Amino acid sequence: MKKFYLLFIVSVVYGQNIMAQENLLSKEEAVVTTLENNFNIVVAKNIVEIAENNSGILNSGYLPTVTGTAGANYNKNNTNTEFPGQFSDDGSPRPDIVVNNAESQRYNSAINVNYTLFDGLGRFYNYKRLKEQYQLSELQARETIENTILQLFSVYFEIARLTENQKVLQQALEISQDRIKRAEYSFEYGQNTQLDILNAQVDVTNDSINLLNINQNLVNAKRDLNVILNQDLNNRFKVDTVVQFIPRLQLDEFIELAKNNNVAVLQSERSLAINDYDIKVSRSGYLPVIGLTGTYGWNRNQSAPSAFLSGAIFPGINSTADNIALGASLTWNLFDGGGTSVRLKNAKIAYANQELVKKQIELEVNRDILNALAIYENRLSIYYIQEQNVVTNQNNFERSEEQFKLGRITSIEFRQAQINLLNAQTNKNLAKYDAKLAELQLLQLTGQLLNVKL
Template sequence: MSKWIWIGMILAMPAWTQILTFEQALTRAVQNNHQVAVARNLAAISENNAFAGNAGLLPQLSFSGGSTYSNVDGSGSAATSASVSAVYTLFDGFGNVYRLKGLQAGKRLGLLRARDQIESTLIRVGQAYYAAASDYENWLISRELLEISRERAARAEKRSDFGRAGAIDVLSALVDLNRDSVTVARARFAWNESRRQLNLLLNQPVDEEFEVDTTVILTPPMDREALVRGALARNAEYLAAGEQVGQAQYDYLNAYAAHLPRLDLSASYGLSQASIDPVVRLNDPVITARAGAVVSFNLFNGMKTRIQRQNARLLLRNQEILQEQARLQLEKEVISAYEAALNSLLVFDLEKRSQKVAELNFQRTRESYQLGQVTTTQFREAQLNLIRAKSNLSAAKYQSRLNQVDLMRLSGRLVTDDDVLCR
């Protein structure tokens, strides 16, 4: 096979495929990602747990019934009974009320943890998406590198045929051509692999083909203080720390409730009948109705209640300390992300300038090379400088975009409650 046919196969572009935008990738992840589905189910469990019956605020109602038959010395008898009973705790030091409030705080905590998990997943999707975009652009850049080397090798061969170039020039061009062919092959593999990784995160067939949108709009971040205020008001991880403080407060109040008296109410209604026949019947039953109230008060249980209350107070204090730590950590992360966003915009601007300089340098070097005024080494150096400049600009562009996305996550603007609840 001719080397030019082989190079043409490497340079050939695949058939057109659909373009997957960044927003579409995030939407598919929210809808289909496995970790998102697990987080959403855990949030639903927390929501299911937050009801009055789970806190002991609703009565318990039960039914029992049965029939027995006995035979003693040839004399048989049967007994049949059925009853309904209800038990209700009217007062337990408001412990049931505090338990319900704790469960409601747990419901909110579950939603926040689910949102935090979804946000973390979307960050991974964003990283995978822009890694794929970067690999795709690097593949295109490497193809441009190969095309330049192909033209150089063809020109060197023609010049050699006319005796205007030596064998060393031809061999040097062919060496660079082969090296660039390897670069294209590796770049194409990296692009396909990053696309498979993105497919995995989106829960779609790993061999599904698509192109990514390489257009990125970069804007300066909003005021730093506004970002910090927004993060303290909406950041899922920080709000979760606040809900944990609330839960600890209700646990402490529930532990204190054990020092107060308890009032339980009970009632039952039953039917019973005895007969000498082995037949289940309640045609002439004895009706029994009962109602009662029981007051209990813990005088001494080995100081277990007191120790539980002390431990609950310490756990509350721990949660308050962790909340303060979470606040400081969030402020630090927001400020660091803000500075990173500004710095990445500066780097992107500098890389754009570097690319313009590299393009101008390559154009002039190329003209001089065609006139025989520069060596092949100088031409190759200008060529590689241009490719590196384009690759660096691509990397700076996507890193800046990822910094923007991270700021959205920290400030609680990446995922909404509707995304968590799948509404």
């Protein structure tokens, strides 16, 4: 039995040495790595880039269209012209006229320019709409980033909590191992029974199992964080367990400005602006379209030789021509069967619906902020209470330890004091990170999650 506990102590010490060699992954480094590597964030950035391309001048319809055309034709003919029943002056049959390898060639090229001078302001409002769509895509990417950062810290703080609990359980195991030694010495001197040794060994076994379980949970949590960071799943690191809370006065300032910074509210405003431009684009269908066209063309023909009835062969000719043409057009859809009217009515209804959605979102955000603030204050109060509870249980444990060494209390009573301290420490760790996560959720709702040092 002694050999088993010795081997376990050696394995624990070895594990602690490995952990001591791990590099510290600070909160700032975790955020930077996530912003650069996380798959969801990279996809969101690509979507923003697409929206930016769509909102550029090249997709606005303001630029003219230029097309070029060119062609070439080549013909080679052999002709035989017969004159049946016809005779020459000397009475002989009229000979055939044969033209072999008669070549003809034709070349042409043209450049056409089309430009819409006026389209009822449709492209103007559509261009504005694309700009709003780009801003909406940026806000959607920001929402993805905020959710990912919140997910990052939920795992990061879980690792921190498990790390602190690991130290607590390690200390508990060392205390239980020390009890075995004391129980064995006391048994040798006849001051207690074998039962005290067995109780101490049972406690060491339980503490060992708890420590093994938390070690495994810690390894799993680190793999979860590696997934978010998009790095090697077996990458080893340790995290920062220091937590600082934002002053209440600063939180109140954030809450006051939440309407201007909350990403959901800002998205609803951009969507409302897009619907407004949809109305204007639909209304442009009532106005005429004025266009300009320009063409420059070049042609060259090389005709083949041809035969005359007189028997002579007329040689081919070459001709070259170029031309410039300018034109203007006006198209006015006086009646399109009511399609424009229907689109305009539907766009106005969509705008009214978006106004209602915006009001609903603002109401829900206000509710969520109040709830998040209440949850944060409650969890912060619990954390402060748990801090004091640790102090109380630490004092109780130290007094119990003194009494136990003096033989005034039993090992069961001492173990209970140890368990109470262990529970108080783990509850404090849980309360600390619960309060910090509640603070982060409040910061997200106020639109400040990406603007403050965490």
